[in-house]
Amino acid sequence: MCGIVGYVGKHKVKDILLEGLKELEYRGYDSAGIAVLQEDNFSFYKAVGKLDNLVQKTADFNPEGFAIGIGHTRWATHGKPTELNAHPHLGESSYVVHNGIIENYQEIKNRLLADGVRFLSQTDTEVIVHLFEKYLKSEPTPFDAFKKTLAELEGAYAVLLATKSLPDTIFFAKNGSPMILGLSEDNEKIFASSDAPLIGHAKDVLYLDDGEYGYVTPTELQLFDKNDKAVQPSLSALPTSKLSAQKEGFRFFMEKEIYEQSVVISDTFLGRIQDTGIHFEELDPALFDDINEIKLCACGTSFHAALAASYLFERYAKIRSSVEIASEFRYKEPLLMKDTLFVVISQSGETADSLETLKMAKEAGLKTLVICNVDNSSMVRLADASILTRAGIEKGVASTKAFATQMSVLWMLSLYVAKKRDTLSDEEMLHQLQSLREVPNSVKVTDTLHEKIRRLSKRYLHGHGFFFIGRDVFFPLALEGALKLKEITYLHAEGYPSGEMKHGPIAMADPDLITIALMPKHMLYEKAKSNVEELSARDSTICAISPIEFDKADDFIKTHQRDHYMLEFFEMMVALQLLSMEISVRLGNDVDMPRNLAKSVTVE
Numbered sequence: 001m002c003g004i005v006g007y008v009g010k011h012k013v014k015d016i017l018l019e020g021l022k023e024l025e026y027r028g029y030d031s032a033g034i035a036v037l038q039e040d041n042f043s044f045y046k047a048v049g050k051l052d053n054l055v056q057k058t059a060d061f062n063p064e065g066f067a068i069g070i071g072h073t074r075w076a077t078h079g080k081p082t083e084l085n086a087h088p089h090l091g092e093s094s095y096v097v098h099n100g101i102i103e104n105y106q107e108i109k110n111r112l113l114a115d116g117v118r119f120l121s122q123t124d125t126e127v128i129v130h131l132f133e134k135y136l137k138s139e140p141t142p143f144d145a146f147k148k149t150l151a152e153l154e155g156a157y158a159v160l161l162a163t164k165s166l167p168d169t170i171f172f173a174k175n176g177s178p179m180i181l182g183l184s185e186d187n188e189k190i191f192a193s194s195d196a197p198l199i200g201h202a203k204d205v206l207y208l209d210d211g212e213y214g215y216v217t218p219t220e221l222q223l224f225d226k227n228d229k230a231v232q233p234s235l236s237a238l239p240t241s242k243l244s245a246q247k248e249g250f251r252f253f254m255e256k257e258i259y260e261q262s263v264v265i266s267d268t269f270l271g272r273i274q275d276t277g278i279h280f281e282e283l284d285p286a287l288f289d290d291i292n293e294i295k296l297c298a299c300g301t302s303f304h305a306a307l308a309a310s311y312l313f314e315r316y317a318k319i320r321s322s323v324e325i326a327s328e329f330r331y332k333e334p335l336l337m338k339d340t341l342f343v344v345i346s347q348s349g350e351t352a353d354s355l356e357t358l359k360m361a362k363e364a365g366l367k368t369l370v371i372c373n374v375d376n377s378s379m380v381r382l383a384d385a386s387i388l389t390r391a392g393i394e395k396g397v398a399s400t401k402a403f404a405t406q407m408s409v410l411w412m413l414s415l416y417v418a419k420k421r422d423t424l425s426d427e428e429m430l431h432q433l434q435s436l437r438e439v440p441n442s443v444k445v446t447d448t449l450h451e452k453i454r455r456l457s458k459r460y461l462h463g464h465g466f467f468f469i470g471r472d473v474f475f476p477l478a479l480e481g482a483l484k485l486k487e488i489t490y491l492h493a494e495g496y497p498s499g500e501m502k503h504g505p506i507a508m509a510d511p512d513l514i515t516i517a518l519m520p521k522h523m524l525y526e527k528a529k530s531n532v533e534e535l536s537a538r539d540s541t542i543c544a545i546s547p548i549e550f551d552k553a554d555d556f557i558k559t560h561q562r563d564h565y566m567l568e569f570f571e572m573m574v575a576l577q578l579l580s581m582e583i584s585v586r587l588g589n590d591v592d593m594p595r596n597l598a599k600s601v602t603v604e
């Protein structure tokens, strides 16, 4: 996820900007840049890759005295990670940095292009600075031009803009993306995407709310709310530890990442869910021409997303779908047919086994698609096409938000292919799109849910093992629940299809066998219920997760009544993630860095 910094003051502007960006590295980025305005003179620097590249480029740039500056680390969403696409973006006399996605950028860009404006980048962000400069010519003040610009932007943004017309001012706006303003004792103003860059510089902070905007100068802070009413800033004290600031108040990165799923799923949807179907700007619809099968290949959590997706592709797009574990696929001498689209799913884009299968598919002449969280990763560079999940960097080794965004993309993709193959009625498509829009809401963690799971977790520290069971897409979710538990609690757990228990594993049932049963209302509820009753009759300890009360369970996590099984899927996913995390906490394990595991597995 992109990171933003900004500075108005008389200290070392370059150092403050670069140190701030360094503190935001944990958010993930693939290029970075800064722009500094002193009197009438703008200096700017951009570099692809690590921040050190930018540090080297700016080695001889050492401005002294009063200056304003803006800086940015970019996590590519529109356009490749290149210097031209890196922020700040330049107009004739102004610079902008932006975090988020401007959903209607194409429409604005078309208008500006028709007016003769020249664009240098492929980003959505560049429209902001050109729109501002257009209004600079017609509006009475630069701030009016900024307000008029904001009024046209749809989507999510945190924006900082500096202009030669007011060389002591930074304009700011926040809507859906994070931005904080820190104030030092010296009256310096420092902006950042999270607390960490402000620690050591600012005394008080202003956590901006959505819809707020305004400007800062050395002597002023003007703040307006979403109704354009001037408001008094309400300042708070800063946390003191940088690591805890990066965790944004959560105990672990995993916890933070579970809580931010709603936001990253919204980001993943931006510009893609449209009125009558799904739009992937990055896909050429011809990718699906002459395709009769989709083969999905991945490892670990990404494999579970692939397995769940195979149900969706067959159900909605009526296309044959098969799923492969990458490490197995590599050596099984598979038959690869040219009418198969080969889809690799990977958070990192670097997993060795998955990467090899991609190479195999390419060599066999298949069309390839990668669903990945990291632009410019080896897989994204190799595949014919790629769709980026927009989860931002995932620091917890146990994957949570990456899985959530993979599932979001895969559900959208199944509908995209369904439209292409004309397999859903208009009415059914609208219902699916409406349900998709509800996903960010379904993954919000409530205090009640978290507290309930925290209390329950104390009962699950012993026993001779866990079975996570579910049917249909809830079977891959059960696999994922079991994997999360194994990874961070080191307890034995298995995921199983509910209907398979009686074919063997039920022999293990006794009070020390713990069954976590996924019982959604809208997917084979009665069937799942019978399977759980069979286990309950044999005295297995049951924890049921369901919106429907179930009296045969020892413990019960009640989910909300939702009208689509996929919304139940997403809500149950959160419950499973929290359950593993709380058990791990009670066992005293390292939640973020479990033993023996690495975040990116680049060896076979």
Ligand code: F6R
Pocket: 299, 300, 301, 302, 303, 345, 346, 347, 348, 349, 350, 351, 354, 397, 398, 399, 400, 483, 487, 599, 600, 601
């Ligand atoms: C589990 C987890 C791993 C990864 C697997 C594949 O929490 O993170 O199972 O899913 O190593 O990694 P990617 O998705 O990067 O290819």
